[in-house]
Structure formats: C-alpha cells, structure tokens
Amino acid sequence: MTKKDQITVVKYLKSLDIRSMEFFEEMYDHILSSFQSRKDLNQNIDVHLRDVVQPGFGGAKGIQRVMKSQQKLRQKAIFKRAKDLFLSYLISWPTVLITMVIALVIFQLNALFRPKDVLLIIMTTSALIPASIALGGQIKFYFDCKRQNKPYSSSDLNKRLLLIAAIGTNLMNVLLNVVAKFIWGSQKGGLEAFSSYSWLQITLSVLFVLYALVVIQLLKEKFITKLAI
C-alpha cells in the first residue's frame, strides 16, 4: 500500500463529509484493511473503493447513513446517561443527600443575600461552567488535530456533549425572558419574578446546580480532550 493510496482514501472520506475522529478512523481502517486483503493485487484503490467498499455499504449515501445513525445513537446514549445521573440526585440514596445539602445552602444564602442575586449567580455559574469546559475541550482538541496534521478536526462525542452543555445557557434565557414574561407579564423582570416565590427560587437554583453537576460528571466520564493515539 502506497502513500498515494492512503491519500486517496482520506480524500474519499472527506468527500463524503466525514469530519469527526471516531467515524473517520473506523472507516479509514476498514477501507485500508479491505484493500490490503484484496484478491486481485492489480486492483487499484479507486477501483476497490468503487467496486468493493461502496457496494458493501449500499453506496456513498449508505456510508453517510451509517455515520448519521451512529451520531443519533450516541446522542441518545448521552441523554440517557444524563437522565440517569440527574434522577440519581433526586431519588437515589445517598446522592439525594447532596441535593438536600444544596437546597439547605441556598436557603442559607437567601438569608444572607438578596434571593434575586443568589438565583442570578447560581444560574449563570451553573450554565456557564459546563459550557466553558466543553467549549475549551473542543478548542484544545481542534488545535491538537491541526498540530498532528489529522484529516479531521473534531470528535463527534465532544460535539454531542457540547450540545448538552449548552442547554443550561439556553434554558436560562428561555426561563428568564420567555417563561417569566408569559406568566407574570412584562411588569417584572424574569429574575425578580422567579425570586418572589421562595419555593420556586430554591427549586430552580437546586435544579441548575444539579444540571451543572450532571454535565461536569458526563464530561469527566466521556469527554475527549486528547487524541486517542
């Protein structure tokens, strides 16, 4: 197998818009393994791609279909793991103790500071910390790929995790600007409206802290900041 063959496979995968590490590496190895074991040694890589690889996947669209189905499965698995972690903080012993301690701390903070400020600080830090970690990791990964001259620049797993890490900021925006206005009208600001009921302010604060804990735990479990090899 020549360097030219390898470049042809890289170009082929890029032409199919395969740009994330996981699927790219798997397909690259599959194609080259198949090419190395070809029966007809006179068959060149272009013919092998056209006559052996593509039909096995059901055409170029078939390869893209496999990639998309993997992305969907990964997204589903991440959301399921996030849901399990989140529920463990609400219903599982002894993790439910953490939730109770968080609620108590927020209750105490409300006695020391204005509930509106407490809610604002908790919401922003809980939304921004996981998002910043995820984004920072993605940027580091991107530069690592560039430095090592990889034919891809992202990891699909990281992309899926960034989606979940960005939910907090979007949720904060929707709650404060849309939900609050819809319930209380425009006479009150979102923060003020949510803080006027202490049970609501404490519940919302606890949920945001739990969200941050869940996302940080997910990033710790799955996040790729270094290239596999």
Next chain:
Amino acid sequence: MHKKIMYTCRMSSSKLLKGSLATIVLKLLEEHEKMYGYEITQRVKEITAGEFKITEGALYPTLHKLEAENLLTTETQKVDGRVRKYYKLTKEGNAAAVSKVAELEEFIVSLQKLLDPKLGLG
C-alpha cells in the same frame, strides 16, 4: 433461470441473516476476545465458506447499536500506522450473548419442527 433462483435464495438468506446479526456478532465476540469490523465480516465469510456475507452497511449500525446499549465496549490500537477500533463484550454483553444464542437455537429448533413435522414427533 438458475441464476435468478440463486439470486433470490441469496436475497432471502440475507434478509433472514439481518434479524440474527446482533446474535452473530455477540457470539463471535464471545469466542474471540476482541475483533474489529472488517475482521468480523471476514470471519463470518470464512466460517460459512462464503455462504453468509455480512455487508458493512448492516454490520456497523449493529456494532454501534450494541455499543450504545452498553453490550460492547471499544478500545483503540495503532496498527500499520492507523487507529484500529476493536469491539469487546462487556459484562452485560456476555450475558446477552448467552441468552441471545440460546434464544436463536430454540427458534431454529422450532422452525425445523414447523418445516419438517416428522422431526418434532421424534
């Protein structure tokens, strides 16, 4: 005519095979510590003397699904200067391999009885 019948047979067996693909993958991985995608396709071809041919378009979604269900885990290794992704059974995958193979065997026995009732009488 003969060619057409052969083609129809292949088509039908590939459809039958599709439903058992996850079981075949689990069984193979139960016998081998770890395998990569291309190796699985070749192993099936080798065992069945080319009778069964698993297409990549069916194999990879199955592997990815089993991985998402936590029945398989993966590890990467550098081979010939490229990254190779190996699939391995998890603890849950081992249990699933045993139960799914037993389920498939039971199904085959029942199917045989149905297709050849004389076998069932014995």
